[in-house]
Amino acid sequence: MRKASFINRIRGLVVLALLVNVFGYASFPVNATDEVSFSLIDYVTNHQIDTHEEFNEVLEIYCGQAPAPVPENEISFQLYVDYDSTMVVVIVVEDNLLTRGTKSGSANKIYYSNAGTEVFTVVAEGTFYYSSTQCNTYSASGRFVPSTLSFWTSTPTIYSGNYSPTCAYAKTAGTAHWLSSSISYSLSLSCDTNGNLNAY
Numbered sequence: 001m002r003k004a005s006f007i008n009r010i011r012g013l014v015v016l017a018l019l020v021n022v023f024g025y026a027s028f029p030v031n032a033t034d035e036v037s038f039s040l041i042d043y044v045t046n047h048q049i050d051t052h053e054e055f056n057e058v059l060e061i062y063c064g065q066a067p068a069p070v071p072e073n074e075i076s077f078q079l080y081v082d083y084d085s086t087m088v089v090v091i092v093v094e095d096n097l098l099t100r101g102t103k104s105g106s107a108n109k110i111y112y113s114n115a116g117t118e119v120f121t122v123v124a125e126g127t128f129y130y131s132s133t134q135c136n137t138y139s140a141s142g143r144f145v146p147s148t149l150s151f152w153t154s155t156p157t158i159y160s161g162n163y164s165p166t167c168a169y170a171k172t173a174g175t176a177h178w179l180s181s182s183i184s185y186s187l188s189l190s191c192d193t194n195g196n197l198n199a200y
Helices: 002-022 040-046 052-063
Strands: 074-082 087-099 102-112 118-130 135-146 157-164 167-178 181-192 197-199
Touching: 040 052, 040 074, 040 087, 052 074, 052 087, 074 197, 087 181, 087 197, 102 181, 102 197, 118 181, 135 157, 135 181
Parallel strands: 135 167
Antiparallel strands: 074 087, 087 102, 102 118, 118 135, 118 167, 157 167, 167 181, 181 197
């Protein structure tokens, strides 16, 4: 009973915080003091979370958030804390296309406030040609996507090339701004000579 009461209290405070955001009084500043006692940073630091599904459950139960569904073609999930920006960051890689010698994929890097609110997403997309001896980037694209009710803005720069003859990349990088706060970000999607995708 005490646990259920604790969770209900958290959800009530999150709903109140969301109402405040709707009426324009706040927009996810990085260093703002959270109104809820739950700390997403503390939770992911002290608990082992191995899958996207587990992380979504934490967001739903403790933060009152309704996370997006996990893509069926998701091939990797990474979770870490960016202590400089006091945000929790999730990187998801999707395998969109596989044909002989060609690989197309995308990666999302999602920034969450310490209260578990999604702030913005960085996307890197690429199509690569690969063989047993080399890999090259055919096309690269990317974007910065602010979350609903978030006033963070950025114009990302798209890069592509090779880290080595056997590893090509597509990269999205830039700086997000909101009032006096700023966060530098980068997300690289790479492909090797076996057609394996990776993001960091």
